[in-house]
Amino acid sequence: MQKPSIPKGTRDFSPAEMMRRNYIFDSIRQVFRTFGFAPLETPAMENLSTLLGKYGDEGDKLLFKILNSGDYAAGLAPDELRQASKICEKGLRYDLTVPFARYVVQHQGEIVLPFKRYQIQPVWRADRPQKGRYREFYQCDVDVVGSRSLLNEVELVEIVERVFRKLGIAVTLRMNNRKILYGIAETIGHADKMIDITVAIDKLEKIGIDNVKAELRERGIDDAAIDRLQPILELRGDNRRKLSALRDVLSGSETGLKGVEELETVFGYVERLGIALAVELDLSLARGLNYYTGAIFEVKANDYAIGSICGGGRYDDLTGIFGMPDTSGVGISFGADRIYDVMVGLELFPEEVNFSTKVLFVNLGADEEAASLGLLRALRDAGVAAEIYPEKGKMKKQMEYANRRSIPYVAIVGSDELARQTVTLKDMRTGEQRQVPFAELAASLQ
Amino acid sequence: MQKPSIPKGTRDFSPAEMMRRNYIFDSIRQVFRTFGFAPLETPAMENLSTLLGKYGDEGDKLLFKILNSGDYAAGLAPDELRQASKICEKGLRYDLTVPFARYVVQHQGEIVLPFKRYQIQPVWRADRPQKGRYREFYQCDVDVVGSRSLLNEVELVEIVERVFRKLGIAVTLRMNNRKILYGIAETIGHADKMIDITVAIDKLEKIGIDNVKAELRERGIDDAAIDRLQPILELRGDNRRKLSALRDVLSGSETGLKGVEELETVFGYVERLGIALAVELDLSLARGLNYYTGAIFEVKANDYAIGSICGGGRYDDLTGIFGMPDTSGVGISFGADRIYDVMVGLELFPEEVNFSTKVLFVNLGADEEAASLGLLRALRDAGVAAEIYPEKGKMKKQMEYANRRSIPYVAIVGSDELARQTVTLKDMRTGEQRQVPFAELAASLQ
Numbered sequence: 088m089q090k091p092s093i094p095k096g097t098r099d100f101s102p103a104e105m106m107r108r109n110y111i112f113d114s115i116r117q118v119f120r121t122f123g124f125a126p127l128e129t130p131a132m133e134n135l136s137t138l139l140g141k142y143g144d145e146g147d148k149l150l151f152k153i154l155n156s157g158d159y160a161a162g163l164a165p166d167e168l169r170q171a172s173k174i175c176e177k178g179l180r181y182d183l184t185v186p187f188a189r190y191v192v193q194h195q196g197e198i199v200l201p202f203k204r205y206q207i208q209p210v211w212r213a214d215r216p217q218k219g220r221y222r223e224f225y226q227c228d229v230d231v232v233g234s235r236s237l238l239n240e241v242e243l244v245e246i247v248e249r250v251f252r253k254l255g256i257a258v259t260l261r262m263n264n265r266k267i268l269y270g271i272a273e274t275i276g277h278a279d280k281m282i283d284i285t286v287a288i289d290k291l292e293k294i295g296i297d298n299v300k301a302e303l304r305e306r307g308i309d310d311a312a313i314d315r316l317q318p319i320l321e322l323r324g325d326n327r328r329k330l331s332a333l334r335d336v337l338s339g340s341e342t343g344l345k346g347v348e349e350l351e352t353v354f355g356y357v358e359r360l361g362i363a364l365a366v367e368l369d370l371s372l373a374r375g376l377n378y379y380t381g382a383i384f385e386v387k388a389n390d391y392a393i394g395s396i397c398g399g400g401r402y403d404d405l406t407g408i409f410g411m412p413d414t415s416g417v418g419i420s421f422g423a424d425r426i427y428d429v430m431v432g433l434e435l436f437p438e439e440v441n442f443s444t445k446v447l448f449v450n451l452g453a454d455e456e457a458a459s460l461g462l463l464r465a466l467r468d469a470g471v472a473a474e475i476y477p478e479k480g481k482m483k484k485q486m487e488y489a490n491r492r493s494i495p496y497v498a499i500v501g502s503d504e505l506a507r508q509t510v511t512l513k514d515m516r517t518g519e520q521r522q523v524p525f526a527e528l529a530a531s532l533q
Numbered sequence: 534m535q536k537p538s539i540p541k542g543t544r545d546f547s548p549a550e551m552m553r554r555n556y557i558f559d560s561i562r563q564v565f566r567t568f569g570f571a572p573l574e575t576p577a578m579e580n581l582s583t584l585l586g587k588y589g590d591e592g593d594k595l596l597f598k599i600l601n602s603g604d605y606a607a608g609l610a611p612d613e614l615r616q617a618s619k620i621c622e623k624g625l626r627y628d629l630t631v632p633f634a635r636y637v638v639q640h641q642g643e644i645v646l647p648f649k650r651y652q653i654q655p656v657w658r659a660d661r662p663q664k665g666r667y668r669e670f671y672q673c674d675v676d677v678v679g680s681r682s683l684l685n686e687v688e689l690v691e692i693v694e695r696v697f698r699k700l701g702i703a704v705t706l707r708m709n710n711r712k713i714l715y716g717i718a719e720t721i722g723h724a725d726k727m728i729d730i731t732v733a734i735d736k737l738e739k740i741g742i743d744n745v746k747a748e749l750r751e752r753g754i755d756d757a758a759i760d761r762l763q764p765i766l767e768l769r770g771d772n773r774r775k776l777s778a779l780r781d782v783l784s785g786s787e788t789g790l791k792g793v794e795e796l797e798t799v800f801g802y803v804e805r806l807g808i809a810l811a812v813e814l815d816l817s818l819a820r821g822l823n824y825y826t827g828a829i830f831e832v833k834a835n836d837y838a839i840g841s842i843c844g845g846g847r848y849d850d851l852t853g854i855f856g857m858p859d860t861s862g863v864g865i866s867f868g869a870d871r872i873y874d875v876m877v878g879l880e881l882f883p884e885e886v887n888f889s890t891k892v893l894f895v896n897l898g899a900d901e902e903a904a905s906l907g908l909l910r911a912l913r914d915a916g917v918a919a920e921i922y923p924e925k926g927k928m929k930k931q932m933e934y935a936n937r938r939s940i941p942y943v944a945i946v947g948s949d950e951l952a953r954q955t956v957t958l959k960d961m962r963t964g965e966q967r968q969v970p971f972a973e974l975a976a977s978l979q
Contacts, residue, residue: 088856091635094578094623099636101643102571102650109572121913123890123920123940125548126555130669131577131625131655132540132597151578152600154621156659165611174620175600177540179577189537190545197547199937201923203889204548209577213602223576236923238902249913360906410534443649444569456684460806467567467695474569477647477682491645 096214096222102443110440111254111426112207112227118249119205119229122242127204129186131211132177139178141185141408149213151179151222179211183228183420184405191232192409200233219424230418232405237349239417240382240401241356247386247397248364250421255435257389258396259365263372264350265379265400267333270343271319271370274336275312282373283308288320289371296320319370326354326368349381365389374398384419391429397421446496446512446532448475449485455500462500462510462528469529489515496532542660542668548889549939556886557700557872558653558673564695565651565675568688573650575632577657578623585624587631587854595659597625597668625657629674629866630851637678638855646679665870676864678851683795685863686828686847687802693832693843694810696867701881703835704842705811709818710796711825711846713779716789717765717816720782721758728819729754734766735817742766765816772800772814795827811835820844830865837875843867892942892958892978894921895931901946908946908956908974915975935961942978 093099100108116126132153139147152175159174167173180186183206191198207227214220229246231239244260251258272281283306287299294302299320303313318336322329330347337343350368357366372383374395381401388396399419406414430436446466448459459475466473476485489497499511509522512531523531539545546554562572578599585593598621605620613619626632629652637644653673660666675692677685690706697704718727729752733745740748745766749759764782768775776793783789796814803812818829820841827847834842845865852860876882892912894905905921912919922931935943945957955968958977969977 091583091639091855092580093576093583093635093639094580097576097578099576099640100572100574101640102573105572105574117916120889121916121918123893123918125889126546126551127548128546128551130539130543130545131657132543132669134538134540137537137539149602151602153625154598154600154617156595156597159617160615165614168611168614169606171600171605179599189539193537193539194545194547199934203920211577223578231923234923238921238923242920245910245913356906359903360910409537443566443571447569457805460802464691464806467691470563470567472567472569474649474688475684477677477680477684488645 094222096216096220098221098223103441106440106443107430107436108225108423108427110436111423111430112225114253115227115250115421116205116207118246118253121249122203122246124203124205124229127187127190127206128208129180129183129190129206131180131209133180133186133189135172135176135178137189137409138181138185142181146181150181151211151213153177153179180208181212182210183208183226184418185408187228187230188405189409191414192406192411195411198233201231201239202233203231205229219428221424225423227421227423228418229420230416232414232416235415237352237382238356240349240353241360243384243399243417243419244353244357244364244366245360245362247384247419248362250397251386252363254426254430256391256396256426256429256433258386259367259389261367261369261372261385261387262350262353263369263383264346264381265383266342266346266349266381267337267370268346268373270333270337270340270346271316273340274343275308275315277308277312280306280308284316285371285373289373291320291371322370326350326366329368329370330354346381353382374400378402380404380415382417388429388433391432393425393428393432395422396425396429442472442493442495444472444474444492444494446471446473446498447485447489447492447494448473448498448500449482450476450479451499451501452479455502455505458505458525459498459500462498462525466529466532469533471529471532473532486515498528540668542662542666544667544669549887552886552889553876553882554869554873556882557869557876558671560699561673561696561867561869562651562653564692564699567695568649568692570649570651570675573633573636573652574654575626575629575636575652577626577655579626579632579635581618581622581624583635584627584631588627592627596627597657597659599623599625626654627658628656629654629672630864631854633674633676634851635855637860638852638857641857644679647677647685648679649677651675665874667870671869673867673869674845674864675866676862678860678862681861683798683828684802686795686799687806689830689845689863689865690799690803690810690812691806691808693830693865694808696843697832698809700872700876702837702842702872702875702879704832705813705835707813707815707818707831707833708796708799709815709829710792710827711829712788712792712795712827713783713816714792714819716779716783716786716792717762719786720789721754721761723754723758726752726754730762731817731819735819737766737817768816772796772812775814775816776800792827799828820846824848826850826861828863834875834879837878839871839874839878841868842871842875888939888941890918890920890938890940892917892919892944893931893935893938893940894919894944894946895928896922896925897945897947898925901948901951904951904971905944905946908944908971912975912978915979917975917978919978932961944974 152171209223209225211223268281272278287303333347379400380403383400385395386397401417403415405416463473497513508525512523513520598617655669655671657669714727718724733749779793825846826849829846831841832843847863849861851862909919943959954971958969959966
């Protein structure tokens with residue numbers, strides 16, 4: 088019989104991986120909670136009518152579709168059987184944003200605005216699997232909808248600060264504002280070329296100012312416009328300095344000035360609150376440009392090259408696609424898989440995440456077992472993860488079991504120990520052994 | 534535009550529901566962890582070859598199948614398009630047991646036996662939706678494989694004890710043993726009628742002994758056999774008494790006596806360890822009879838009628854279906870949806886599960902906001918879930934927001950409070966207000 092396997096692009100998460108993943112999720116969740124965000128979960132399956140058309144043509148192709156149950160082919164002509172829409176009504180969630188928008192619209196009568204929710208669930212995409220890209224992966228989103236206050240942006244900055252401090256990852260948060268990007272495009276007379284301009288700015292460091300100008304020309308931006316762009320391409324210095332230069336350049340664009348003001352406000356809060364996080368204005372940051380309408384966020388690890396590990400922004404029309412206009416929101420998403428890789432790479436997981444059991448009692452037979460079981464109950468009462476080897480067996484085999492499971496302590500209760508009412512506690516990492524009175528065992532392992 | 538909706542039989546879990554559900558899952562998980570069980574997760578999609586044939590013909594029909602991505606119809610004749618197996622290679626997980634068995638076989642080289650794992654994930658079944666039956670629901674399984682020791686059964690009894698004590702649900706654990714049921718059938722000369730006999734015993738209380746006998750006759754069991762069954766139908770008393778009577782009746786059945794001995798051993802441990810749980814031998818308990826080979830468990834709430842809220846048993850051939858024979862295991866599964874209903878019905882959720890934010894700062898304008906933001910940071914440092922209303926607004930509106938979100942405390946920092954460096958802290962449940970110095974706020978809310 089062939090060994091069973093799983094669909095390509097999907098993963099089993101072993102206990103060792105799960106303990107590390109749970110450490111990340113629990114840390115993130117705990118921060119979300121201290122900011123008053125509440126959990127939400129939506130079904131894995133959504134109606135295809137909810138999902139289709141929300142992710143572009145490419146996204147539609149990447150949806151996993153669920154075959155209708157029962158006799159899906161009943162009454163269908165052969166050419167109809169070739170149309171997925173005739174035999175599938177449901178699809179798997181592609182992200183958490185569209186189901187969240189659907190939830191807000193569907194439950195608008197019950198929801199209290201501003202609505203602060205977090206959502207940690209898997210999503211599925213029929214992408215070609217490759218290194219670091221999976222067909223099933225978790226997203227970890229936190230959003231506020233129903234409030235245009237910039238305090239929400241500030242809260243997200245604080246969440247980024249706290250999550251990565253807790254995880255021990257040194258990061259830089261880059262911020263931009265879609266209104267500034269629009270303002271720049273508008274100012275140089277090419278409001279339609281916002282993306283081309285952003286791409287060009289992004290390449291500045293790599294290819295130099297002359298090549299960037301040549302590229303802009305190729306993209307149909309005239310020389311006069313490129314001249315007006317010059318001061319922006321040459322922006323240097325800290326956030327304050329950049330914003331003040333932008334204020335001059337964008338003086339003719341109401342939208343642009345609004346963007347500058349928004350960033351000034353957010354940066355002002357960050358400074359006054361003493362948020363211990365490097366926050367940098369980066370005009371080349373354009374993720375999800377067609378979608379975001381204000382702040383844009385992106386977080387990278389300082390000491391590990393892996394791309395963005397968290398990002399998001401302000402959107403003014405999350406729910407318009409479902410017929411509920413004018414609901415502004417802002418949110419960010421944490422990339423659990425990449426954060427995992429950073430933490431493995433930088434060895435940031437605390438030691439206690441590496442074992443599920445802190446102490447194993449060896450099993451030496453009936454009398455000893457009875458004493459061990461009593462001690463086990465006391466340890467578990469005290470919240471110590473403990474177990475006993477389930478059958479009497481060779482000491483060597485039991486020690487090997489403890490080693491292979493990375494259990495840090497082994498407790499031996501033999502006839503000597505029974506007589507003395509002590510446990511021989513062996514530290515499996517150092518090999519050191521000591522005698523611990525029964526009554527002190529829980530305290531010594533807590 | 535029509536309001537969007539979700540597929541029938543699926544559910545959104547609102548923040549209020551999620552907080553209660555998480556409380557249940559966290560409580561269960563915490564108990565699993567103190568017993569050294571480690572988490573495992575498998576993909577939502579499995580190859581259909583893994584799933585088909587594992588749940589009977591009925592189960593095969595209830596699998597949700599995923600349409601192959603890309604051009605699923607390419608090269609297929611019309612009659613092939615009518616066969617799900619030609620256009621679908623993957624299906625959604627139907628339970629956690631088969632994926633677990635698949636995992637153990639696939640990763641047998643890495644796994645250390647005995648392998649103790651828990652798994653809390655959703656499963657999907659294309660069942661007809663009805664009250665209490667969903668097409669997506671969570672299972673919450675804990676199993677040990679690779680050990681035949683009855684200590685594992687005892688650990689599961691302790692887990693049941695601890696989980697329901699933690700949740701505050703008074704329960705009774707009923708136990709049976711498949712070997713006893715086989716022994717009874719064998720003893721009366723109808724080894725093939727094990728299920729009929731169990732069903733008959735189950736009806737004893739409802740329909741009385743004479744009707745049960747009539748039914749057994751109908752099912753083809755002769756009068757001599759029914760006479761031999763008589764002492765079993767009349768079994769009364771505590772576990773010890775029942776087991777001792779069974780020992781007599783089953784004296785000719787080696788398997789039956791083995792079953793009696795197994796239960797005696799488990800009950801003996803339960804007594805000696807002082808496990809504070811009602812454990813009852815129930816010969817009518819037959820869940821998953823074709824699957825289990827030893828102990829059978831079922832838990833019901835004492836004070837709420839809803840059927841079984843937890844159950845499981847010993848199986849001797851979990852992995853045989855994937856070509857790895859002789860791997861014995863034992864496990865139980867907690868029914869989160871029903872446990873949820875019991876806890877709502879008996880009002881067992883602790884108060885802190887009902888709100889995501891403990892204190893809301895009202896927003897009275899720039900100066901007051903600045904002070905509030907500093908206090909908020911200190912509260913969050915102390916782990917207190919806190920937020921500020923994101924914009925300046927009418928007090929009434931902000932209070933209403935706190936009320937609708939069930940936030941128990943509102944903190945007011947106005948000009949008077951600023952001058953005194955105190956917060957007016959209002960208890961939203963009693964309406965009571967008191968002055969708390971800035972420096973004492975975190976401690977008073979922790």
